Amino acid sequence: MKGIKDRGGRASDSLNQRFDAPLTRRIALWLPASLFLAVFFFYPLGHILTLSLDFSAITAGALGRSLSVLGFTLFQACLSTVLTLALGLPAAFLFARYRFAAKALLRTLTAIPFMLPTVVVAAGFNAWLGSRGWVNIALMRLFNLDSPPLVFGGTLGAILLAHVFYNTTIVVRVVGNALAHLDPRLEQAARTLGADPRRAFWRLTLPLLRPSLLASILLVFLFDFTSFGVILLLGGARFATLEVEIYLQAVQFFDLPLAAWLSLIQLLCTLAFSVVYSRAVTRTPGPSAPREATANLRRPQTLPQRLFVAGMAIFLFLFFIFPMLSLPVRSVARLEADRGERGQVRYGLTADYYAELFVNRSETLFYVPPLRALGNSLGYASLTVILSLGLGFPVAAALARPGPLERLLDPFLMLPLGASAVTLGLGFIVSFGRLLVSPWLVPLAHTLIALPFVIRSLQPALAAIPERLRQVAASLGAPPLRAWLVVDWPIIRRATLAAAVFAFTVSLGEFGATVLIARPEYPTLTTAIYRFLSRPGGLNYGQAMAMATILMLVTGAGILAIEKLRLPGSGEF
Amino acid sequence: MLELTDIHKSYLGRPLLDGISFSVAAGETVCLLGASGSGKSTLLRIIAGLEISEGGSVLWDGHDLARVPVHLRDFGLVFQDYALFPHLNVAENVAFGLKMRGLPQAKINSIVTESLARVNLGAFASRRVTDLSGGEQQRVALARALAPGPRLLMFDEPLGALDRSLREHLLEELRQTLQASDVPAIYVTHDQEEAFAIADRVLLLHDGCIVRAGMPAEVWREPGSVWAARFLGLGNILEGKSLGNGRVDTKAGVLETACSHDHITGEPLALLIRPGAAASGKGANQLRGRVTDVVFRSPVYRVTLADGLAFDLPTAPQMGTEISLRLPASAVECLA
Numbered sequence: 001m002k003g004i005k006d007r008g009g010r011a012s013d014s015l016n017q018r019f020d021a022p023l024t025r026r027i028a029l030w031l032p033a034s035l036f037l038a039v040f041f042f043y044p045l046g047h048i049l050t051l052s053l054d055f056s057a058i059t060a061g062a063l064g065r066s067l068s069v070l071g072f073t074l075f076q077a078c079l080s081t082v083l084t085l086a087l088g089l090p091a092a093f094l095f096a097r098y099r100f101a102a103k104a105l106l107r108t109l110t111a112i113p114f115m116l117p118t119v120v121v122a123a124g125f126n127a128w129l130g131s132r133g134w135v136n137i138a139l140m141r142l143f144n145l146d147s148p149p150l151v152f153g154g155t156l157g158a159i160l161l162a163h164v165f166y167n168t169t170i171v172v173r174v175v176g177n178a179l180a181h182l183d184p185r186l187e188q189a190a191r192t193l194g195a196d197p198r199r200a201f202w203r204l205t206l207p208l209l210r211p212s213l214l215a216s217i218l219l220v221f222l223f224d225f226t227s228f229g230v231i232l233l234l235g236g237a238r239f240a241t242l243e244v245e246i247y248l249q250a251v252q253f254f255d256l257p258l259a260a261w262l263s264l265i266q267l268l269c270t271l272a273f274s275v276v277y278s279r280a281v282t283r284t285p286g287p288s289a290p291r292e293a294t295a296n297l298r299r300p301q302t303l304p305q306r307l308f309v310a311g312m313a314i315f316l317f318l319f320f321i322f323p324m325l326s327l328p329v330r331s332v333a334r335l336e337a338d339r340g341e342r343g344q345v346r347y348g349l350t351a352d353y354y355a356e357l358f359v360n361r362s363e364t365l366f367y368v369p370p371l372r373a374l375g376n377s378l379g380y381a382s383l384t385v386i387l388s389l390g391l392g393f394p395v396a397a398a399l400a401r402p403g404p405l406e407r408l409l410d411p412f413l414m415l416p417l418g419a420s421a422v423t424l425g426l427g428f429i430v431s432f433g434r435l436l437v438s439p440w441l442v443p444l445a446h447t448l449i450a451l452p453f454v455i456r457s458l459q460p461a462l463a464a465i466p467e468r469l470r471q472v473a474a475s476l477g478a479p480p481l482r483a484w485l486v487v488d489w490p491i492i493r494r495a496t497l498a499a500a501v502f503a504f505t506v507s508l509g510e511f512g513a514t515v516l517i518a519r520p521e522y523p524t525l526t527t528a529i530y531r532f533l534s535r536p537g538g539l540n541y542g543q544a545m546a547m548a549t550i551l552m553l554v555t556g557a558g559i560l561a562i563e564k565l566r567l568p569g570s571g572e573f
Numbered sequence: 574m575l576e577l578t579d580i581h582k583s584y585l586g587r588p589l590l591d592g593i594s595f596s597v598a599a600g601e602t603v604c605l606l607g608a609s610g611s612g613k614s615t616l617l618r619i620i621a622g623l624e625i626s627e628g629g630s631v632l633w634d635g636h637d638l639a640r641v642p643v644h645l646r647d648f649g650l651v652f653q654d655y656a657l658f659p660h661l662n663v664a665e666n667v668a669f670g671l672k673m674r675g676l677p678q679a680k681i682n683s684i685v686t687e688s689l690a691r692v693n694l695g696a697f698a699s700r701r702v703t704d705l706s707g708g709e710q711q712r713v714a715l716a717r718a719l720a721p722g723p724r725l726l727m728f729d730e731p732l733g734a735l736d737r738s739l740r741e742h743l744l745e746e747l748r749q750t751l752q753a754s755d756v757p758a759i760y761v762t763h764d765q766e767e768a769f770a771i772a773d774r775v776l777l778l779h780d781g782c783i784v785r786a787g788m789p790a791e792v793w794r795e796p797g798s799v800w801a802a803r804f805l806g807l808g809n810i811l812e813g814k815s816l817g818n819g820r821v822d823t824k825a826g827v828l829e830t831a832c833s834h835d836h837i838t839g840e841p842l843a844l845l846i847r848p849g850a851a852a853s854g855k856g857a858n859q860l861r862g863r864v865t866d867v868v869f870r871s872p873v874y875r876v877t878l879a880d881g882l883a884f885d886l887p888t889a890p891q892m893g894t895e896i897s898l899r900l901p902a903s904a905v906e907c908l909a
């Protein structure tokens with residue numbers, strides 16, 4: 001994000017002498033988004049704060065509970081971060097230092113989870129290691145067992161594994177990038193000065209990597225700390241983190257003051273980590289002579305190198321492919337008895353789980369066919385695209401040529417990023433409780449989450465439009481709309497599409513806020529998957545697999561589209 | 574004493590170094606001169622142990638270094654872009670090699686101070702290396718390589734990134750530093766002026782082989798091949814055929830040479846005519862030509878004739894006029 005900001009700033013410096021929009025016009029550009037944020041972010045946030053500061057609601061028991069929840073949140077985040085580093089650092093080394101077959105493919109594979117919705121990841125791990133997953137069913141058949149031998153769901157291990165799966169790509173990208181751009185001659189210079197390989201690493205490579213190491217540790221920790229969907233779906237209520245506890249208090253126990261109090265703790269922690277992170281990132285000294293990323297690449301030569309590259313690549317491949325592959329395959333496989341079929345168990349391929357999506361079973365908790373959830377999700381996603389582009393475009397246009405007003409307001413735009421999705425959802429509940437019957441709140445919450453990203457991806461494209469081109473077009477006789485069509489649109493088309501696809505996929509996969517505010521009669525894909533996963537029976541399980549597969553495929557197509565549309569160089573963390 | 578025997582190395586399937594042998598005696602500065610891509614940097618890296626040769630050996634006082642890792646060779650290397658450690662300040666950079674040798678801190682401090690003083694950077698000890706200018710960085714790199722007192726110093730185009738006047742200044746400093754120490758040095762460059770200024774001995778590297786070796790003046794006087802004369806920019810090269818008795822038929826007419834070789838009549842030859850050798854007027858080895866270009870190169874004029882030959886004359890002729898020049902037979906050299 002820092003990169004995008006810089007690009008926008010630099011491009012505009014050379015242009016803003018020629019472009020001085022009057023203040024009224026600038027205010028007009030800011031107005032819609034500011035109003036939106038005021039009503040749907042700052043107002044709910046204020047509600048949460050006033051609620052949380054009403055200490056009369058905080059009993060000694062509640063205080064003890066929140067402390068233990070905070071303790072567990074920190075504990076699992078630390079443990080997850082350590083494990084992520086344990087996999088991520090060798091992986092970063094592998095990608096930064098070696099050439100090997102199918103490297104680009106493996107790299108993409110490790111990057112995909114980061115963009116996948118949490119319910120998909122949870123469903124994927126469930127399909128792989130869960131009680132109805134491949135491993136357990138294979139073991140049961142192999143050894144003729146009556147119950148699944150491997151306990152995965154509801155364990156700390158499940159949470160940790162999913163976190164490693166999610167965040168390894170951060171370490172690979174941040175540390176791997178730094179490693180790839182490290183001048184190899186620095187290490188060689190150290191060697192000629194008498195340092196053996198071990199000392200060259202400790203004295204040189206490690207200190208030079210320290211800023212990127214620190215940044216990736218903090219980033220991974222932040223994601224693990226605020227993780228919600230994975231913990232709720234894989235860990236269950238036993239492993240309540242701050243996020244899960246906020247959700248439980250708000251939705252199951254209706255203790256809104258306590259939920260607000262937990263939200264405050266969560267916000268303060270996130271804020272503290274973010275400050276440490278941005279300080280770590282800004283203090284990074286640039287390398288004296290950054291190298292081409294390829295300068296450090298070589299094929300593995302010695303036997304230990306070959307073993308490392310082959311072993312690491314295979315492990316990464318299996319670790320990342322299993323959850324992603326188990327899910328779609330499980331969604332078309334019949335491996336166990338369905339409800340009511342006590343006798344013969346049929347095995348084989350089946351399209352039943354997909355067919356069942358069209359059926360409204362009377363015993364389902366919500367009275368619509370599951371397919372309606374898909375329809376709702378698509379509708380919400382479309383609304384999110386329209387809203388976030390409509391609100392984001394004017395702001396991005398103003399930010400593309402920033403004046404004092406922009407510098408003042410810009411930080412406020414990014415604030416929703418600091419609040420967790422669950423906190424946003426809680427804010428909606430405490431502020432608009434009686435409107436909750438309306439399905440409209442869901443796309444509004446999704447817009448809140450997508451808006452900062454939409455603005456950040458539109459802004460550099462808008463800043464890149466050379467003002468002179470439009471002036472030339474005008475001087476050649478093009479009326480304003482025509483000039484916009486021939487000059488502006490071709491330049492911003494890709495960024496606009498990318499932003500739209502991004503908003504769409506974010507809305508489709510959003511779980512944290514949605515699970516708090518979506519009404520049962522208006523389920524979304526993610527809430528429907530959550531419901532199906534938490535209910536017994538092979539058919540429910542199969543439907544969860546089917547819907548998660550649909551969500552995974554749609555999101556995957558979205559990720560692919562964004563990659564293709566992305567401006568080169570923009571959009572790092 | 575460093576000795577290289579029959580070093581081979583290929584790059585992307587093509588031979589880069591094709592049997593390099595030479596030695597460097599104590600206190601001697603040897604300069605490897607060659608075009609970019611001629612493999613001279615690779616040769617340095619092989620000597621340093623940073624790369625492995627495919628054939629031949631590197632010997633120090635008769636011992637093969639093949640199994641001696643980089644950090645135990647005790648060879649200092651000054652890299653092209655200096656490769657200063659960005660997270661360490663000037664003094665810490667210089668101290669790095671001393672720390673690796675496990676010297677006591679007091680000893681390290683005194684050597685660092687002394688080394689920095691030697692390169693006129695005494696006041697820079699606590700500066701960040703990223704804040705230094707190119708010339709200052711180069712000096713830190715030199716001090717860092719010198720500080721541990723290596724038994725051999727190597728320079729990989731150390732002045733390549735600097736502007737001309739600074740380069741000349743630093744070259745002079747470097748020459749004096751190398752002369753004052755009796756550490757043998759290998760200096761790699763593509764710049765012949767640099768090479769001639771600093772080297773006790775010059776090795777010309779071409780097509781993976783050393784095509785000429787000798788003291789700078791010897792190499793300058795007798796480049797030994799058309800390629801070497803061209804690469805060193807020694808002057809006009811004229812191709813022709815021997816007519817016997819030192820007379821050669823060229824496109825500029827029949828020229829008398831002072832050639833002492835035996836040439837068969839009709840044998841193709843290449844002649845080197847140095848720009849300063851000609852004088853205006855008539856006489857033996859008469860050359861005529863129309864003036865197509867005149868450039869003042871203090872203190873003479875570089876005059877180019879229509880046939881491409883260029884000469885340095887004390888006065889500037891009119892452009893487009895036909896002039897006559899004479900060449901003493903001794904000024905027409907035969908390139909093998």
